[in-house]
Amino acid sequence: MIIQTIKQSLVELFPPVEAAPAPVAEETAEDEGAKKAPAKAEPRVNGVITCDYNATGYHLDAQVDPDQLLDAVSRIDAAGFFIESITGVDWLKENQLEVVYDFARYDFDLCRVVIRTRVDRAISEVPTITGIYSGANWHERETHDFFGIKFTGHPHLVPLLLPEDADFHPLLKDFKA
Amino acid sequence: MSLTLINVLFAVVAAIGFAALNAAYLVWCERKGAGFFQRRPGPMENGPWGLLQPPVDGIKLMTKQLVIPGGVDKALFMVAPVLAMFPAIMSFVTIPFSENIVAQNMNIGVLMIFAFASMGSMAILFAGWGSRNKYALMSSVRGVSQAIAYEVPMLITVITIVMITGSMDLRAIALDQSGGFWQWNILALTKSPLMPVSFLIFFVCTLAETNRAPFDLGEAESELVAGFHTEYSSMGFGLFFMGEYANIVIGSCLTTLLFLGGWGCPFGLFPGVWWFLLKIYLLIFTFIWIRWTFPRTTIYGLLNLSWKILIPFSLFNLLLTAGLLKVF
Amino acid sequence: MSDPIQLRSDETFTLNVGPQHPATHGVLRVKMEMDGEYIFSAETVLGYIHRMHEKMGENRTYAQYLPNLGRLDYLSAMAYNHGYVLAVEKAASIEVPERAEYIRVLTVELNRISSHLVWFGAFIMDLGGFTPLMYAFDDREAILDILEAVTGSRLTYCYHRFGGVYNDVDDDFIEGTKAFIPRMRKALKTYEDLVTKNIILMKRLKGIGPVSAEMCRKYGATGPVARASGINFDVRKNEPYSLYNEFDFDVPVYNECDSYARYMVRMEEMEQSLRIIEQALAKMPEGPIMPKKKPKIIKPPAGDYYQAVEAARGSFGIRIVSDGGKNAYRLKLRSPTYSNMHLFDEACRGMLIADALAFMGSIDLVIPEMDR
Numbered sequence: 001m002i003i004q005t006i007k008q009s010l011v012e013l014f015p016p017v018e019a020a021p022a023p024v025a026e027e028t029a030e031d032e033g034a035k036k037a038p039a040k041a042e043p044r045v046n047g048v049i050t051c052d053y054n055a056t057g058y059h060l061d062a063q064v065d066p067d068q069l070l071d072a073v074s075r076i077d078a079a080g081f082f083i084e085s086i087t088g089v090d091w092l093k094e095n096q097l098e099v100v101y102d103f104a105r106y107d108f109d110l111c112r113v114v115i116r117t118r119v120d121r122a123i124s125e126v127p128t129i130t131g132i133y134s135g136a137n138w139h140e141r142e143t144h145d146f147f148g149i150k151f152t153g154h155p156h157l158v159p160l161l162l163p164e165d166a167d168f169h170p171l172l173k174d175f176k177a
Numbered sequence: 178m179s180l181t182l183i184n185v186l187f188a189v190v191a192a193i194g195f196a197a198l199n200a201a202y203l204v205w206c207e208r209k210g211a212g213f214f215q216r217r218p219g220p221m222e223n224g225p226w227g228l229l230q231p232p233v234d235g236i237k238l239m240t241k242q243l244v245i246p247g248g249v250d251k252a253l254f255m256v257a258p259v260l261a262m263f264p265a266i267m268s269f270v271t272i273p274f275s276e277n278i279v280a281q282n283m284n285i286g287v288l289m290i291f292a293f294a295s296m297g298s299m300a301i302l303f304a305g306w307g308s309r310n311k312y313a314l315m316s317s318v319r320g321v322s323q324a325i326a327y328e329v330p331m332l333i334t335v336i337t338i339v340m341i342t343g344s345m346d347l348r349a350i351a352l353d354q355s356g357g358f359w360q361w362n363i364l365a366l367t368k369s370p371l372m373p374v375s376f377l378i379f380f381v382c383t384l385a386e387t388n389r390a391p392f393d394l395g396e397a398e399s400e401l402v403a404g405f406h407t408e409y410s411s412m413g414f415g416l417f418f419m420g421e422y423a424n425i426v427i428g429s430c431l432t433t434l435l436f437l438g439g440w441g442c443p444f445g446l447f448p449g450v451w452w453f454l455l456k457i458y459l460l461i462f463t464f465i466w467i468r469w470t471f472p473r474t475t476i477y478g479l480l481n482l483s484w485k486i487l488i489p490f491s492l493f494n495l496l497l498t499a500g501l502l503k504v505f
Numbered sequence: 506m507s508d509p510i511q512l513r514s515d516e517t518f519t520l521n522v523g524p525q526h527p528a529t530h531g532v533l534r535v536k537m538e539m540d541g542e543y544i545f546s547a548e549t550v551l552g553y554i555h556r557m558h559e560k561m562g563e564n565r566t567y568a569q570y571l572p573n574l575g576r577l578d579y580l581s582a583m584a585y586n587h588g589y590v591l592a593v594e595k596a597a598s599i600e601v602p603e604r605a606e607y608i609r610v611l612t613v614e615l616n617r618i619s620s621h622l623v624w625f626g627a628f629i630m631d632l633g634g635f636t637p638l639m640y641a642f643d644d645r646e647a648i649l650d651i652l653e654a655v656t657g658s659r660l661t662y663c664y665h666r667f668g669g670v671y672n673d674v675d676d677d678f679i680e681g682t683k684a685f686i687p688r689m690r691k692a693l694k695t696y697e698d699l700v701t702k703n704i705i706l707m708k709r710l711k712g713i714g715p716v717s718a719e720m721c722r723k724y725g726a727t728g729p730v731a732r733a734s735g736i737n738f739d740v741r742k743n744e745p746y747s748l749y750n751e752f753d754f755d756v757p758v759y760n761e762c763d764s765y766a767r768y769m770v771r772m773e774e775m776e777q778s779l780r781i782i783e784q785a786l787a788k789m790p791e792g793p794i795m796p797k798k799k800p801k802i803i804k805p806p807a808g809d810y811y812q813a814v815e816a817a818r819g820s821f822g823i824r825i826v827s828d829g830g831k832n833a834y835r836l837k838l839r840s841p842t843y844s845n846m847h848l849f850d851e852a853c854r855g856m857l858i859a860d861a862l863a864f865m866g867s868i869d870l871v872i873p874e875m876d877r
Contacts, residue, residue, distance in 0.1 A: 057595060057811030083725040084813075085839040089826055102811070102822065102839070106722065106731065106738040112811065135724030138847050146559070161552035161876060170560050171835075215639035311520050315542065315858075390633060391705055399528045399631045399866075400859050472705050473633025475859045476542065 058102075058112035066117050066126050073129045076103050076113060084112075086129075086139035088147040092173040095121050097147055101129070119149070128154040146171035188281055192269035199426045200419035201231035203461065207422075210465040238415040246309065246408050253307030258409065258416035261300035264293035265423035272430045273348045275440040275450040286347040287335060290431065291328075294386065297424060298324035301388075301405050304417070308408040316404030319394045319476050323385060326483035331382035333491040334375050337498045338435050341368050351439025355448060361438040369498040371490075376436045378487050378494075383428035385479065388421060390468040394476050429460035517545045520858075524553050528631055528862040531872030535849070535865075542857050547850050555876040562836030567593050567667070567803040570836070575661035577838065578874035580623050581817035583616035583652075586665040591746060592812035592823045593667050596805030604792040605669035606748050611682065611785045612652060612664060614778040618689065619648040620817035621771050621778075624869045628768070629700055631866035632709055637700050644692045651681040667803060669795035682786060686779050693775060701772065710765035714864030716852055717762060724851075725844040728819025729774065730868055733759045733766035740815035747814075751788070752781045764867040771869070804831060818842050818869050840874045 048062045064072050084102035091098060101115040119126060128151040129136045140151045141160035148169035151157060159166045169175060205220065205227065212219025220227030245254060271286040273279035283289055298321050305317020341362065342350045354361045362368075363376045385392040396404030406417045433439060433456040440453040474482075523534035532553035538545040558577060562570050574589045575582035587609055594601060622645040626638030649659045655678045656664040656671070664671050700706060721731045731738050739756040741749040757773035759766035805827040813822040819841025826835035845868050853861040 055595070056809060057592070057813070061809075080722070082722040082727075083844075084820070084822055085725070085824075085837065085844075087824065087835075087837040089835045100824070100837075102824070104813070104820075106736045106743075108743055110744050112813075114809075114811075133723050133725075134851065135726075135844060135847050138843065159552070161555040163552070170557055171563075211635070215636050216643060217639060311518065319542075393633070394859075397633060397859065399633060400862050402527060469636045470699075471634060472629060472700075472703065472709065474705055475709060475857060477857065478705075478708055 053110075053112075058114050060111065060113045061116070062113065063116045063118070066119055069115070069117050070127055070129065070132070072115055073101065073132050076115070077132050080107075081105055081111075081113060083133045083135050083139070086136060086143055088143045088149055088171065090121075090147060090171060090173045091118075092121075097121050097124050097149055099126050099143060099149060124149045125152050126150070127152050130154060145169070148172065185281065188270060193266050196266045196269050196423045196426070197419065200422040201235060203422040203425065204234065204418070205231050206461070207465050207468075210462065211469050214466070214469040235415070238412055241411040243411040243413055244408075248309045249408065250307040250309070253303040254408075257300050257304035257307060257405075258413045258420075260296060260303060261420035262416045262423065264296040265420050265427060268293045268427045269423075271347065272427070273351060273434070273439070274453050275448070276348070276352070279348060282346065282348050284344070284346045284349075287339065287345045287350070287435075290347075290427065291332060291335070294424075294427070295324070295328065297386075297420070300417075300420070304405040304409070308405070310408050312401040312403075313405050313407050316394075316396065316401045316407075319401075320388065320405060323388075323392065323394060323476070323479060326480050327382045327385040327487075330378055330483060330487040330491040331386065333488070333495050334379045334382070335435065337369065337375055337491070337495050338362055340495075340498055340502060341365065347434050347439075351434050351441070354438040355441045357441070358438065358443040360441075361436060363436040369494060369501055371494040371497060372436075374490060375494050376432075378491050379436065380432060381482075381487065383432060384464070384467065385483070387424040387428050387464075389425065389464055391471040391473050392479055393468075393473060394479060397473055425461060425464055426457065429457040429464070432460055433457050516540055522862075523550075528865060529872070530627060530866075530870055533870065533872050533875070537858070537861075539858065542859075544853050544856050544858060544861055547853050547861070549846060549850055551846075551872075552876055554873055556873075558877045559836055559838060562833050562838075564832065566831045567597075567805075567833065570833075571666070572661070572663045575658070575663050576873065577840065577877060578620075578816060578818065578821075578842075578871050579660055580871055581616050581620040582660065582662040583613045583664065584814055584816035585821060586662060587613050587747070588812055588814035588816070588821050588823050590665040590667055591814065592810055592825050593803060593805065595812055596808065596810040596825055596827055597667070597800065597803050599668045599799060599803075600796050601668055602793045602796060603748075604673075604790055605794045607785050607789040608670050608674055608794065609665055610748055610752075611674075611782060611789075612656070612662075612670075614781045614785070615648050615652060615682070615685075616662070617778050617817045618775050619645045619652075621775050622648075624771060624817075625696065625700075628866040628869070629706075632706065632863055634700070634703075634706075637696065640692070640695065640699070644689060647681075647685050647688065651678060651685060654678060654681070666795070668799045669793070673794045679786060682782060686783055689775070689779055693772070696772065701768075707765065709860075709863055710763065710768060710867070711761075712763050712765075713860045714764040714767075714852060714856070714867060715762045716848060720848055720852065724848040726819070726848055727844065728815070728817070728841050728869075729767050729770040730819065730845045730848075732757060732770045734762045735760040738820075740813050740820050744813060746812070748785075749781075752784050754778075754780050764864055767867040767869075802831060804829060813839075816841060818871065818874070819845060838877055840877060842868070842870055843875045843877075846870060846875060 048060060051058055051061050053059050062072060081103040084104050087100050089098040089100060096118045098116055098118045103113045105111050117126060126149055128140055130140065138160055140154055141157060143149055144151060144157055145159050145162045145166065146169055209219040220230040223229035223233050245251065268290045270281050271283050271289055273282060301320035302317050305313040338350065339345055342353045344350060358364065363372055365372050388396065396406065406414055409417060433453060437456050440450055441448045442452050517538045517540050520537045520539045521534060522537055523529045524532045534550040536548045536550060558573050561573055574585040577585050622641040626641035629637040653659045655674050656662050716730060716734050718734045718736050721734050721736055727738060735758060737756060737758045742756050754777045757770045759769055807827055807829040810825045811822060813820050821841055822839030824837040825833050828834040849865060849868065853864060856864065
């Protein structure tokens with residue numbers, strides 16, 4: 001039953017996002033999961049993947065362009081998801097920063113959605129989603145603290161967990177204390 | 178003349194001694210009481226059952242540095258603690274402990290005590306205003322509005338008693354109730370059937386006037402840190418602390434005198450000072466009991482209680498008593 | 506009591522509640538713009554005890570990171586232990602013997618009760634009632650003694666291991682827990698008589714601190730805060746992990762959205778935890794507490810793993826990004842109070858300071874968990 005719900009959510013939520021990106025939107029419903037992690041050599045192409053929940057802990061994994069982010073998150077919002085967290089990952093070898101958005105549901109249609117977006121380490125600008133989820137405020141500030149990702153349009157992008165005058169980003173892989 | 182002077186001096190010293198001793202040992206009682214209600218022993222280290230705790234606390238407070246923070250209004254800051262303690266001691270002068278044990282009986286004793294009690298709120302105001310601390314300021318604003326709100330029903334209730342007795346002399350009021358518990362003002366149903374309610378109103382007002390829980394909004398520590406005495410250290414704090422307990426004793430004394438027959442025995446036998454002491458300590462125990470049982474109200478809940486419930490009730494009782502006195 | 510009054514922005518003063526303030530239960534600061542006793546706006550400032558646990562996760566091996574979990578939410582450390590070992594077990598595909606899973610559930614639920622007891626005492630103390638704290642700590646002491654005997658620590662537990670638990674429970678634990686259940690039921694009755702039905706408490710909590718379901722969703726509030734807003738969300742039910750779908754327990758949900766509802770949810774959760782403990786004790790099988798075969802060095806295959814558990818304060822999530830090495834490539838801790846407290850800034854506008862601090866208490870803050 002849950003799997004049906006996932007499929008349904010997938011159909012409901014993602015066709016527009018799938019259709020939007022210019023690169024090949026691949027939809028691989030691979031069951032053993034754990035393969036979708038970006039290979040070291042080449043970054044993953046944008047698109048939606050159904051994941052094996054038992055192996056990874058979430059059902060849907062969508063990678064979008066920063067430009068598509070607001071659109072994707074609005075769709076998640078419209079479907080009644082709540083925001084779990086926002087975080088970053090520093091892919092130093094690929095010279096990219098990834099911002100990861102986690103969403104889940106309050107009802108019993110268990111479905112965890114991950115939205116990722118990747119930016120160049122040098123530029124690292126992502127639009128803010130505080131307009132859609134007010135709760136993204138602290139999460140984005142935290143991600144800015146740790147990775148130096150600039151969330152354009154954020155109302156109050158000052159250090160949250162780090163000291164007020166912090167100019168370092170400790171979770172970057174090339175950070176030396 | 179000189180004999181009177183010596184008498185007065187002796188009385189004042191006795192009053193100060195009684196107030197200070199009571200304040201010190203009431204802290205011990207409070208801590209023991211708190212321990213009793215909270216299933217723990219309370220102070221046990223100094224002396225048997227921790228009985229030496231109050232002197233030790235006193236020495237600690239006195240030997241600590243009196244910190245005067247920068248930017249405070251020094252005059253107000255220094256005057257406030259004295260003002261907290263002084264009216265409490267002065268009130269003891271006119272309180273009769275039994276028919277003969279009274280420092281200086283006055284025919285306007287009730288009036289005098291309430292005049293001094295009003296000065297207590299000045300201490301809170303001065304301390305809050307002079308401390309240059311926002312918490313203290315908010316606390317003093319609360320304290321003053323609370324004092325005003327509760328003095329009104331309290332005084333109306335007292336006027337009822339004064340009307341019944343026809344005297345403002347505390348000794349006369351107490352003597353009027355002698356003879357047994359059915360003569361006490363709390364049960365003077367023939368004079369006004371609402372007398373027990375009056376007693377409750379007076380008791381609640383006493384709680385509020387002495388800033389005791391659940392009306393301790395002035396020093397609501399989870400909101401305003403320590404309220405008006407946030408910035409006080411050493412004996413400055415000590416005086417506020419002692420003043421609070423001295424006020425509790427006075428509140429209990431007044432309740433006893435006005436409603437519970439003063440030094441009279443419940444069955445009309447052996448009236449004396451021990452009955453008076455027994456009654457006030459029972460009342461004080463009730464104070465402690467309430468404090469360790471109830472959570473605190475909010476300032477608006479407190480003001481609503483006074484203006485919307487207590488004052489109309491006490492006014493009604495006043496009118497009823499006046500009418501009954503006129504008719505019978 | 507919070508009448509809609511018109512607040513003026515030109516007559517405010519700033520009140521710094523914290524970093525050292527009795528109501529914040531730790532080093533948290535709320536910068537409040539006050540109009541008299543009313544809050545015009547508030548800004549929460551956190552990070553005073555930020556320790557960068559996520560960086561530590563990258564610098565240490567998976568096993569070395571275990572003790573850190575007890576230092577996040579020091580009141581319900583066991584649930585954090587549980588979440589972390591579940592995440593790593595999922596990533597590294599480690600099987601867990603059934604008995605170990607039962608022991609985990611037992612300890613987590615005991616710890617949940619002890620955490621709620623601390624909240625109960627501290628919350629009533631926020632409201633100015635001192636005595637319930639002592640009662641709650643007395644009962645909590647019994648739990649701590651039980652857990653100390655088997656885990657070796659009283660607060661910052663590090664008991665769960667990859668594949669099982671550190672130490673098998675003995676008869677003392679079983680007997681102690683069995684004896685504890687009736688004691689706690691009696692205590693809950695006392696709390697109900699002493700506190701729950703108190704008129705002052707009701708007046709102070711009912712209708713205070715409204716948090717709508719929509720607000721919960723936008724801020725990602727979970728746990729009792731969400732359940733008091735009519736959201737039937739409990740990770741143990743919605744996303745059954747460990748053995749939770751084998752137990753019969755209810756999720757208390759209230760629709761009032763106020764502080765009193767949050768209070769009631771937590772009080773009832775204690776009873777539900779007792780039910781789980783009772784069933785777990787009855788069902789617990791004999792057997793090993795660690796799997797026979799377990800990799801010595803944990804090296805999960807490259808990938809991205811997420812695990813959520815229901816901690817005492819809400820949904821605790823942990824994301825492990827592995828590159829196949831001994832250390833996690835990235836380890837994200839999603840702590841519940843972080844999201845729950847976030848809505849305070851918006852929700853407390855126009856409240857009295859006394860009500861706002863009661864509201865803050867009803868969110869149940871553990872600052873180390875927010876600051877990580």
